[in-house]
Amino acid sequence: MENVDDNYFKNYQNLLERLYKKVPAPASSGERFEPPKLIAHQMGNQTVIRNFREVADKLRREPELLARYFLKGLATSGNYDRESGTLLLNSKLNVETLNNILNKFIESYVICPTCGRPDTVIIKKGKIWILKCEACGAEGPVKPF
Numbered sequence: 001m002e003n004v005d006d007n008y009f010k011n012y013q014n015l016l017e018r019l020y021k022k023v024p025a026p027a028s029s030g031e032r033f034e035p036p037k038l039i040a041h042q043m044g045n046q047t048v049i050r051n052f053r054e055v056a057d058k059l060r061r062e063p064e065l066l067a068r069y070f071l072k073g074l075a076t077s078g079n080y081d082r083e084s085g086t087l088l089l090n091s092k093l094n095v096e097t098l099n100n101i102l103n104k105f106i107e108s109y110v111i112c113p114t115c116g117r118p119d120t121v122i123i124k125k126g127k128i129w130i131l132k133c134e135a136c137g138a139e140g141p142v143k144p145f
């Protein structure tokens with residue numbers, strides 16, 4: 001009976017292996033997409049996002065488009081400065097709020113709902129916007145803003 005523990009261990013290992021194989025692979029297998037993070041600071045009653053252009057570039061979106069989404073989502077006014085690549089917002093906002101808006105944008109307008117990859121473009125056909133994935137070829141309408 002000295003092998004009882006051994007067998008128990010082997011069975012347990014087998015069980016784990018079987019369970020593990022049943023877990024479906026994540027939609028975006030391979031390298032995981034790390035959403036970029038905004039760097040912002042408050043200046044009186046205003047907030048400046050310092051790396052706004054950098055983040056937009058990383059997502060392959062026009063900074064002007066991303067700026068419009070932010071102003072709408074945050075219900076505030078502001079100004080994107082081409083020269084410095086910063087977004088000035090006329091509200092006091094903390095960086096978590098800003099990153100939440102950014103993540104919403106990424107979910108709706110960057111990540112392909114079919115394969116989970118961020119390699120997408122937005123094609124505008126008048127009032128119809130299509131999110132097209134360059135990784136898997138899927139395309140679907142997204143809400144214009």
Ligand SMILES: [Zn+2]
Pocket residue numbers: 112113114115116117133134135136137138
């Ligand atoms: Zn895709």
